[in-house]
Structures are given as C-alpha cells and as structure tokens.
Amino acid sequence: MTTSPLILLAAGGTGGHLFPAEALAVELMKRGMRVRLVTDSRALRYSGLFTKDLIDVVPSETLRGRDPWSLARTGAMLAAGTAVALNLMRKLKPAVVVGFGGYPTLPPLLAARLFGIPGIIHDSNAVLGRANRFLSSRVSAIATSLPGVLDQDPDLAAKTTTTGTPMRPAILAAAGVKFEMPEPKGPLRLLVVGGSQGARVMSDIVPGAIERLEPALWSRLLLVQQVREEDMARVRAVYDRLTINAELAPFFADLPARLASSHLIISRSGAGTVAELGAVGRPSILVPLPGSIDQDQFANAGVLVQAGGAIRIAQADFTPDRLAAEISGLAAEPARLTAMAAGAGTVGKLDAAERLADLVAKVAGI
Incomplete structure (x- = not known):
C-alpha cells in the first residue's frame, strides 16, 4: 500500500x-x-x-x-x-x-x-x-x-x-453575504476591532468620536466593539450616557459573521484582517500599528486604499474629531460605502x- x-x-x-x-x-x-x-x-x-x-x-x-x-x-x-x-x-x-x-x-x-x-x-x-x-x-x-x-x-x-x-470556512461563508447599502435613515452597523488582543487606541478614540457625531446619528448606530477588559468600564460609560446601542466584548468568536453584517469596520491593518476584508468585501477605516520596522500594516492598508475599499489614518492623525468626520461623511453618502465594499472585494481571492x-x-x- x-x-x-x-x-x-x-x-x-x-x-x-x-x-x-x-x-x-x-x-x-x-x-x-x-x-x-x-x-x-x-x-x-x-x-x-x-x-x-x-x-x-x-x-x-x-x-x-x-x-x-x-x-x-x-x-x-x-x-x-x-x-x-x-x-x-x-x-x-x-x-x-x-x-x-x-x-x-x-x-x-x-x-x-x-x-x-x-x-x-x-x-x-x-x-x-x-x-x-x-x-x-x-x-x-x-x-x-x-x-x-x-x-x-x-x-x-x-x-x-x-x-x-x-x-477559513467561516470567512468563505461570510464572503457569500451580499453588502446591503444602509438606508439614509436606517440602521448603520459599525464594527470596531483591534486585532487578536484588542487595541487600547480604539478604546481611547472611538467613544470620543461617537460622542462628536450628530445626535441624529446616535439613534441609527448599531455598534459592536472589541474592548479589552481593563478598558471596558470607561468605554461602556460613554455609550450608556449617549444611549448608543452597543455590544462590547474582549473577543468575538463569530467575527466573520459580524464582518458580513457590518456597513463599516474600524480596525488595525494586520495581514489577516486586510485579507478578510478583501474576501468579504467590506468598507473600512484602517489605523496601521505604528512603530513596525517594516511598516507592514501601513503597506497592507495601502492595498485596500488603492482598490478604493478603505480609508487609512495614521495613528498620529487618529483623533476623535478626524474619526467623527469620516464616519459622518460615509453615513451621509451610503452609495460611497457600497462603492468601497466593491473595491475591497477586488482584493480578495x-x-x-x-x-x-x-x-x-x-x-x-x-
């Protein structure tokens, strides 16, 4: 044999x-x-x-x-x-x-x-x-x-x-879910992740950005955010005060399905994340991890930016005001989100x- x-x-x-x-x-x-x-x-x-x-x-x-x-x-x-x-x-x-x-x-x-x-x-x-x-x-x-x-x-x-x-199979399944453009006054599904261990910068910046949005947008948001345990209380306090519909956890086992159901993802730009955003075809705002010898995350994000699928913000420029402006702009132009989803999808194999x-x-x- x-x-x-x-x-x-x-x-x-x-x-x-x-x-x-x-x-x-x-x-x-x-x-x-x-x-x-x-x-x-x-x-x-x-x-x-x-x-x-x-x-x-x-x-x-x-x-x-x-x-x-x-x-x-x-x-x-x-x-x-x-x-x-x-x-x-x-x-x-x-x-x-x-x-x-x-x-x-x-x-x-x-x-x-x-x-x-x-x-x-x-x-x-x-x-x-x-x-x-x-x-x-x-x-x-x-x-x-x-x-x-x-x-x-x-x-x-x-x-x-x-x-x-x-x-992995869960991403391939998520790739089969068509992107649905948000209605002008309908729910806006926002997913915030920071890599396998989470990212403190997301806890530092995203709540302040949400607070700077027009109050009319608060009621539309369906927010899912990966938050480290040590940051959980302060992040939750902001969203509770604004009455944001927010689901917070240190880890999401069903992340591929959550990617597929999102209108916009805010994330680091590790190789796996960029590949999955391309495979599923979803718009993103990417904040490369600074300080890398090779600047690999900056280059990774650039691939999606060049395809029209992402907005790249250096961490030094990742402020509540800048992020709020980007979210507001995309929420006001849902067709742009659809175009970004299509652009991201051209990267996936x-x-x-x-x-x-x-x-x-x-x-x-x-």
Missing part, C-alpha cells in the same frame, strides 16, 4: 499565521494528503483542525531586541529548535515543508533545507516579514497574498506565485487555498 504524502506546515502560534495554515490543510486533506503542524507552544491554546496529536512543538524565540543578550537568547533558542526539527525531518520525511511566517518557521524550514526537502514560504503581508525574508533565498518557492511584493528582486520574483491568503495547494503539489511533484 502506498502511503499518501505528508505535508508539514510550519507557523507561528498566532491566529494570523495559524488560520491560513489550517485553511491550506483542509484543502490538502481533500486531495488525499496527510498534514501535520510544527509550531511553538502558543498554538496549543487554539482549537480547530490541528488537534494535539497533529502538532509538533519546536522551541523558538522571536527577536525582541538588538542587544547582545537578546541576540544570544534568540540564537540559542533557534539552534535548539533546529536540532529538534532535524529529528522531526528524519522521523517524518515530509514531501514539502510550508512556512507561514513568524520565527517558529525558521527551525523546520532550515532543517528541511539541510535534508534536501523542498520548502515553500507564504507571506500575507504587502512586505515580507523578517523570518520569511531570511528564508526567501533558501526555499524552492514563495507564495504571496498580494501582487508585486517582490517585484524589486528579480531572483525572488522568479520563484514567486501570488496565491492570496487561504481563508476566495480560491487562495486551492492556488496554494496547487503550488504545494507542483513543488512536491505530486
């Missing part, structure tokens, strides 16, 4: 890395391939396709500083992780190793190279992350979510395929998992 090929997926232990890996795994399993996940210990907190018997934990460490101690600690942890990963390669003999970014992908992909096993990296951002940049010259193929990421490097561009970001699975099969020679 011929054993079906094993595809080893390597991802950092956050949703932004794990969700695309899981979506690819579903597609690969449909095609009769076996899958395992190699990651760090954080992934054990996530439920989903990857049960504990399908996960191999490899030691890793994110580079947290450029001082000698940080460099030495990261180097030692990655060396230890590579030793563990070498044993995994020897035992599992995968056909391909696919990395989804984050420092935990370094040990398995470096070990795969040492064993002569083909490697693929996937990057959801508009610029390559640091781990993927290091691996880019050491893998057989590169997949990007967005076009033009490596156009300035002909050697890397030659082995790059634009696949999009593989989407709903067949990304299939495209990436095709690339995996090609590199594996399956």
Whole structure:
C-alpha cells in the first residue's frame, strides 16, 4: 500500500499565521494528503483542525531586541529548535515543508533545507516579514497574498506565485453575504476591532468620536466593539450616557459573521484582517500599528486604499474629531460605502487555498 504524502506546515502560534495554515490543510486533506503542524507552544491554546496529536512543538524565540543578550537568547533558542526539527525531518520525511511566517518557521524550514526537502514560504503581508525574508533565498518557492511584493528582486520574483491568503470556512461563508447599502435613515452597523488582543487606541478614540457625531446619528448606530477588559468600564460609560446601542466584548468568536453584517469596520491593518476584508468585501477605516520596522500594516492598508475599499489614518492623525468626520461623511453618502465594499472585494481571492495547494503539489511533484 502506498502511503499518501505528508505535508508539514510550519507557523507561528498566532491566529494570523495559524488560520491560513489550517485553511491550506483542509484543502490538502481533500486531495488525499496527510498534514501535520510544527509550531511553538502558543498554538496549543487554539482549537480547530490541528488537534494535539497533529502538532509538533519546536522551541523558538522571536527577536525582541538588538542587544547582545537578546541576540544570544534568540540564537540559542533557534539552534535548539533546529536540532529538534532535524529529528522531526528524519522521523517524518515530509514531501514539502510550508512556512507561514513568524520565527517558529525558521527551525523546520532550515532543517528541511539541510535534508534536501523542498520548502515553500507564504507571506500575507504587502512586505515580507523578517523570518520569511531570511528564508526567501533558501526555499524552492514563495507564495504571496498580494501582487508585486517582490517585484524589486528579480531572483525572488522568479520563484514567486501570488496565491492570496487561504481563508477559513467561516470567512468563505461570510464572503457569500451580499453588502446591503444602509438606508439614509436606517440602521448603520459599525464594527470596531483591534486585532487578536484588542487595541487600547480604539478604546481611547472611538467613544470620543461617537460622542462628536450628530445626535441624529446616535439613534441609527448599531455598534459592536472589541474592548479589552481593563478598558471596558470607561468605554461602556460613554455609550450608556449617549444611549448608543452597543455590544462590547474582549473577543468575538463569530467575527466573520459580524464582518458580513457590518456597513463599516474600524480596525488595525494586520495581514489577516486586510485579507478578510478583501474576501468579504467590506468598507473600512484602517489605523496601521505604528512603530513596525517594516511598516507592514501601513503597506497592507495601502492595498485596500488603492482598490478604493478603505480609508487609512495614521495613528498620529487618529483623533476623535478626524474619526467623527469620516464616519459622518460615509453615513451621509451610503452609495460611497457600497462603492468601497466593491473595491475591497477586488482584493480578495476566495480560491487562495486551492492556488496554494496547487503550488504545494507542483513543488512536491505530486
């Protein structure tokens, strides 16, 4: 009996890395391939396709500083992780190793190279992350979510395929929900999120912006906002005082469905968020996380802005007055929201998992 090929997926232990890996795994399993996940210990907190018997934990460490101690600690942890990963390669003999970014992908992909096993990296951002940049010259193929990421490097561009970001089933279901333009005096559904851990800036700015809206708009708002526990009381106090119809929580398990039901989303612009906004096709106001070395969130938001699907506001300019003006303007022109939804939808690639699975099969020679 011929054993079906094993595809080893390597991802950092956050949703932004794990969700695309899981979506690819579903597609690969449909095609009769076996899958395992190699990651760090954080992934054990996530439920989903990857049960504990399908996960191999490899030691890793994110580079947290450029001082000698940080460099030495990261180097030692990655060396230890590579030793563990070498044993995994020897035992599992995968056909391909696919990395989804984050420092935990370094040990398995470096070990795969040492064993002569083909490697693929996937990057959801508009610029390559640091781990993927290091691996880019050491893998057989590169997949990007967005076009033009490596156009300035002909050697890397030659082995790059634009696949999009593989989407979990809940996002694909949400993508089937048509955007409904708000009626001029009807409900306006506003969703405010800040990434997997929430964002304090949303609690600092959004309530003040809502307070600056015309009172006639207050009664129209159906507001859903992700709020950290430590910010909950002060945010709720503002909305209660204004009698805003607001649902507040630190986390929403049904976020894809909430995206689909919204007229406008206010959010950070992480790669996963931008990909999901494109897939579902919803208008947004995006506030990139400042201070990033690569300014990846600024570039990610730019993709939706260029498509006409988003308004990008630098955090330094993200004030209650500015946000109130943007919300008021969009509420007064519902047709503009519809046009933004259509623009955002041009960025989404709903067949990304299939495209990436095709690339995996090609590199594996399956």
